[in-house]
Amino acid sequence: MAVYTDITESELGAFLRDYNIGELLSYKGIAEGTENSNFILHTTGGTFILTLYEKRVDRDDLPFFLGLMDHLAQRDVSCPLPVKRADGEIIGELAGRPAAIITFLEGMWPRRPTTAHCREVGVALAKLHLAGQDFPLQRRNDLSLPGWQRLWDGCRERCDEVEHGLEAEVSDDFAALEAGWPADLPSGVIHADLFPDNVFFLGERLSGLIDFYFACNDFYAYDVATCLNAWCFERDHSFNITKGAALLAGYQSLRPLDAAEVEALPLLCRGSALRFMLTRLYDWLHGPDGAMVQKRDPLEYVRKMRFHRQIISATEYGLQQS
Amino acid sequence: MAVYTDITESELGAFLRDYNIGELLSYKGIAEGTENSNFILHTTGGTFILTLYEKRVDRDDLPFFLGLMDHLAQRDVSCPLPVKRADGEIIGELAGRPAAIITFLEGMWPRRPTTAHCREVGVALAKLHLAGQDFPLQRRNDLSLPGWQRLWDGCRERCDEVEHGLEAEVSDDFAALEAGWPADLPSGVIHADLFPDNVFFLGERLSGLIDFYFACNDFYAYDVATCLNAWCFERDHSFNITKGAALLAGYQSLRPLDAAEVEALPLLCRGSALRFMLTRLYDWLHGPDGAMVQKRDPLEYVRKMRFHRQIISATEYGLQQS
Structure with a gap:
């Protein structure tokens, strides 16, 4: 479980002004992932995942990771789609950390795979x-x-x-x-x-x-x-x-x-x-x-x-x- | 942050069959509350919070807590509304613990109150x-x-x-x-x-x-x-x-x-x-x-x-x- 960094609603609101996903309704830290801080976002535009990249992730690798998701999602591999900011970028900065918003994927991971x-x-x-x-x-x-x-x-x-x-x-x-x-x-x-x-x-x-x-x-x-x-x-x-x-x-x-x-x-x-x-x-x-x-x-x-x-x-x- | 108990998708699916809130789409443990395990649920019926009551909460107190939320929500105090099961009860059991589903409330708690x-x-x-x-x-x-x-x-x-x-x-x-x-x-x-x-x-x-x-x-x-x-x-x-x-x-x-x-x-x-x-x-x-x-x-x-x-x-x- 991982929420290493808490964020205030005002800094998140400011961060979201660079996106076209509507007004912030709620955000909650989720107990998934072990490397980064992850939040479920609700906006008037839908449900998203916000990730703050913590120190284990090299900032220079982010274009590869996020670009790959974008590439795969466009080729019919079901995976989260990075949300582009109004300026076309997919990586921003929040609470002093690189941050990105990706689409929310429904589904559950199998605790007991068949x-x-x-x-x-x-x-x-x-x-x-x-x-x-x-x-x-x-x-x-x-x-x-x-x-x-x-x-x-x-x-x-x-x-x-x-x-x-x-x-x-x-x-x-x-x-x-x-x-x-x-x-x-x-x-x-x-x-x-x-x-x-x-x-x-x-x-x-x-x-x-x-x-x-x-x-x-x-x-x-x-x-x-x-x-x-x-x-x-x-x-x-x-x-x-x-x-x-x-x-x-x-x-x-x-x-x-x-x-x-x-x-x-x-x-x-x-x-x-x-x-x-x-x-x-x-x-x-x-x-x-x-x-x-x-x-x-x-x-x-x-x-x-x-x-x-x-x-x-x-x-x-x-x-x-x- | 608190997820003390993980649950499998099959036990959660079985638990939800007692409710009329549709099919399970996803659930994620959230890093809120310090006493209980809390999950955001998405179902075809909407977004909810699932709470598993851990040992610090006395099971005999649950009718008071959940009944109070129900009472207040009906009197125009904005608070989560406990979701009734098909049999009219609001407390069930999941993973050996008392459990309840409440409606999801949009909004953010103020990190810096004004x-x-x-x-x-x-x-x-x-x-x-x-x-x-x-x-x-x-x-x-x-x-x-x-x-x-x-x-x-x-x-x-x-x-x-x-x-x-x-x-x-x-x-x-x-x-x-x-x-x-x-x-x-x-x-x-x-x-x-x-x-x-x-x-x-x-x-x-x-x-x-x-x-x-x-x-x-x-x-x-x-x-x-x-x-x-x-x-x-x-x-x-x-x-x-x-x-x-x-x-x-x-x-x-x-x-x-x-x-x-x-x-x-x-x-x-x-x-x-x-x-x-x-x-x-x-x-x-x-x-x-x-x-x-x-x-x-x-x-x-x-x-x-x-x-x-x-x-x-x-x-x-x-x-x-x-």
Whole structure:
């Protein structure tokens, strides 16, 4: 939950004078997202989300994130549409922070994803990858191998506090990932954080994707790997191959994986599990930025790393090869 | 900020089947209130607030709180209207907690109240007192003198950690308040917590009162005293007599204070300041129920207690006697 910055009605009213969305009726801080401050706005023009970008987000990346949403929304990917100000800009400043208004998307994120949800997410991910192909901006993935190494440098000394033996285990993973990480695979714009809380549904119909603040250019199959980690494990930490099959079939219905991607998938899954383990471990050891953020257990992802380590072929994730 | 309990879309969907407010479109936890979990609901029928009552609220008090909102809303006091279920009840159960849906009120609480806001609050408070006169239920004020004594018993040993000498100072206050507390003054239903974050405005027009979860039967003038404490001090802790005069004039435009109330006002202000100092002190020393709640400084109210101690006549608050 996250509202790091409160705003006064007069500064918000002044900010809104640069937009054509009517008069302010109410705004309430919402308990979603962990990086930024988010508010639901009601104006005489409708319902919107206002985001204040806090220090974890680099201001220079905002044109990429917001431009991407705009690009995708215009290509029939259901996601929030950044609202343009009267001067055509989509980024303003409020309470000393960069700020933007995006359209409000109805729908609910699934607390307990079903197989049907997993299929829909697979389809939506492929659609996003295809629709992003002609997006002109580029953003390097800060949280790929070199970024993981930096996080690891800030954690490894103390990581055995979380589980005895973790330091040695993760060091071995790094060695394996550095040795085997693919040099080249089909690449483009990826979401990079498509967890259930970033995907809205109305019933079992996907109504939209949100939170593009980790989006970047990287291997498409790495995004698939992150979704397998985020969607296809059960609460008892077991992998659900039925869900994996549904997610992969949904994805391949629009964008079939090539042989190199299929071959690389287990290592990409392992790398993606390491990436989320590391950010959790880092927050666990260092405390998150605000006292309002609930810490998430890094060990959940250690278990996923162990699972992926013993996978030999992507068919074990449910992949049906055509 | 407060979302203590997350709910799944399926349990919320099931809960809503008892209501006639259409299909669920979205729900988001909001960062308002410190006692309960609150969500903004969008349904095909409109926008609502869903509240899950957490352990600090006594389930037996809910008919009083929700019945009062219903009573006041029907008497032209702008406040949320509890939504009746198909069976006529206004309290249900969700995620193992009592839960209710109320209408959504547009408006914003003033982060920096003006004199005009203070006048409006005075008028609204008197209107509430008058409209509550024929409300049939009763609820004793748990946070009057005996309740303060219980809070104090849980704090006094450690209160010099907050400021040296506080234990002796507050003990003297208790003696003075117990000796001088009025035995009888005009009484009825009071809000008891009408702070700026519980009063919404559109511009300088008051659009509604919320959060009736401390409402009870007590002296009307005690509610006036709480508003003077909550609305008429500046950030530098000085009392703003212009705001005090506006609040009192607004109140008296509908319900003039009688001689005994005027006489008692300084002591009631002192008592009310002690009450909010004590709940803050208690949370400060014991930690609030959830890690998500921001602690508020008890010393702000110690300063207010000191101010009221040296007041001789209610004219020093700006009271114009008719």
